[in-house]
Structures are given as structure tokens and as C-alpha cells.
Amino acid sequence: MSNFLEMNKREKLIEAIVNKYEKMGENPDTYLEGLLQAKPINYWDYIEVDTLLSLQKPRTDFKDEVVFIGYHQVTELVLKLMIHELKQLVFDSLSEEEAIEKMGRLTRYTDMLITSFSVMSEGMSYEDYNTFRMTLAPASGFQSAQFRFLEIYCTPLKNLINEEGKKRLPKNPSIEDYFNHIYWRDAGFDRETGKMKKILELFEDKYLASFTALAKKLEGKTLCEQIRQKDYQNEQFIEKLREFDYAFNVKWPLTHLHTAKTYLDKKGENKAATGGSEWKKYLHPKHQQRCFFPWVWQEVSIIDWETRTVS
Numbered sequence: 001m002s003n004f005l006e007m008n009k010r011e012k013l014i015e016a017i018v019n020k021y022e023k024m025g026e027n028p029d030t031y032l033e034g035l036l037q038a039k040p041i042n043y044w045d046y047i048e049v050d051t052l053l054s055l056q057k058p059r060t061d062f063k064d065e066v067v068f069i070g071y072h073q074v075t076e077l078v079l080k081l082m083i084h085e086l087k088q089l090v091f092d093s094l095s096e097e098e099a100i101e102k103m104g105r106l107t108r109y110t111d112m113l114i115t116s117f118s119v120m121s122e123g124m125s126y127e128d129y130n131t132f133r134m135t136l137a138p139a140s141g142f143q144s145a146q147f148r149f150l151e152i153y154c155t156p157l158k159n160l161i162n163e164e165g166k167k168r169l170p171k172n173p174s175i176e177d178y179f180n181h182i183y184w185r186d187a188g189f190d191r192e193t194g195k196m197k198k199i200l201e202l203f204e205d206k207y208l209a210s211f212t213a214l215a216k217k218l219e220g221k222t223l224c225e226q227i228r229q230k231d232y233q234n235e236q237f238i239e240k241l242r243e244f245d246y247a248f249n250v251k252w253p254l255t256h257l258h259t260a261k262t263y264l265d266k267k268g269e270n271k272a273a274t275g276g277s278e279w280k281k282y283l284h285p286k287h288q289q290r291c292f293f294p295w296v297w298q299e300v301s302i303i304d305w306e307t308r309t310v311s
């Protein structure tokens, strides 16, 4: 590019900057002066590397505990990105094309969590894990609130109630009724004795009000309901919904359950989980029966929750 053209381009850029600040009622010179004095940004500052690397704090001397903490943190970051996409899907008026793109992103993130789960199933010493995990009771991944927020963005609460729960629901259930019977309460609430486990009590104390507030805000406006109302006929979109539903509600849970079995039931010992749930039954998708977009499964043969396939 000639010098003249370059100057011209630069002048236009400066003019655009000046216009931008004048429009805001600000003095452009102050901002240009600031730009002149500002230090260049570094990777480590922008990504907050030091903060990020200071967050892994093992409670024991077992080397693999840091693997356990780190991988949970990776999962939470990925869930944050998924919720970031979901908020746009739910609150912004996206075109069908944009929505398809975002559904693809959700499945890609979920696939990332599924394929990387071997960091847990194969990446820790069996003995070490089974020793250091005892210091973590009653904490459990069960208490990951982002998993529940994600569900609430995706689908109305009625789709998070399994067949047993549906039988218990009163007529015209309120949001509170739905939360009383939601599938995840089965991990810590014994409906016969009325006893509640610490894992659930602490979790609900901390988050139930926020879950309820979000569910109220999204009444009739969850992703499932919005898409249903728009009545998209695009088969590609339907396929994207199926893929995500299947990955998040069947594949990930089965991968996670397989890992739990690897550590807690390797020799048929059925060890107690840190959260104390009847985990083998509770964690199986056929018990939970979560389904974000039920109508997209109507035209395919559903064999069961484990072998759910598109035909």
C-alpha cells in the first residue's frame, strides 16, 4: 500500500475515534492521550493466568487430587460457556441460522466434556482417589449449580420430573411443587422417612431460591418452549436439538456413571459416594428421564434411555 493510502486510512480511523467520543459527549483528546500512555496488554493479564492457576487447592498430599480439582474446574468453565450460549438463545432474537449454529456449539461443548472424561476415569490412581475423596464428604459434583441452571434454561420443569415424580405431582403444580419432585431431589431426599441428606440440604439452602427465581423468569420462555412456538420445520435444526439432548442427558450421564463405577464398584463393592446417594440407581438416565425437547423424539424409535438412537 502506498504511503498516501496508508495515511488516508489512518486519518479516517482517527476521525472515526473522534466521532465516537464526540457522540458520547466526551472529549476525544482525553481518550487519545490515554491510548498514547497505556501499556500494551499481556497474555497473562488478559487471561488472568496467575489467578486461574492459584485456584487449585488440594486438601491432602495425594498428587492426583489436583487432577480431580482441575478437571472439575475445567467442567465448570465449559458449563459457563454453555450457559453463555443458552442466554443468547433464550433472550436474544436470533435468526434460525444463528440458533442452529448455537445448538451446534452446545453439543460440541458437551462432546468435549464426554470425550475428556477419561481424565477422571483413567487419569487418577484408584487407591489415591479412594483415600482423598473421603476428605470431601459430604461435597459432591451433585452440588454443581451450573448443571441445574443449564437445565432450567433449556426446558420447563415438567421435563425434569421422572415417571415416579409425575405420579406424586398435585394438579396444576406450582414452580415450588415441581422443585419438590424434580429428579435430582432423589439423590438426597428419602420420601418414605422424610429425611434429607446433608448433600441436598446444603445445596438447596444455597441455590434453591436462585433456581426458583430463574424458573419463574423463564416460565413459558425456556429454550424448548420458544423453539416449539416458532415451529421450525428445518430438519437440520431438529437434528441439532436431538444431538444436544442425547449428548447432555444420556451420553454424559452414562460416561459419568461408568467413571463412578470404575472407582466405587470396581469389584462389586458398591462403595458409598461422598454425597451418600444411592448412586448406581440415581445416576442412570433411565431413572432420571431428563429430556429437554420431548417432541423431537416423537418420530424416532426410542428403545430405552441407554440405547436411545435416532432411526
Ligand code: HEM
Residues within 6 Å of the ligand: 071, 072, 075, 076, 120, 121, 129, 139, 140, 141, 142, 143, 144, 147, 184, 187, 253, 256, 259, 260, 261, 263, 264, 273, 274, 275, 276, 277, 278, 279, 283, 288
Ligand atoms: C472420579 C470421578 C467422579 C466420581 C467417582 C463421581 C461420582 C459421583 C457420584 C457417586 C454422584 C452421586 C451423588 C453422590 O452421592 O455423591 C455424582 C454426582 C454428580 N457428579 Fe460426579 N463423580 C466424578 C466426577 C465428576 C465430575 C468431573 C463432574 C463435573 C463437574 C461431576 C459432576 C457430577 C454431577 C453434575 C452430579 C449430579 C448428577 C445428576 O444429578 O444427574 N462428577 N458423582
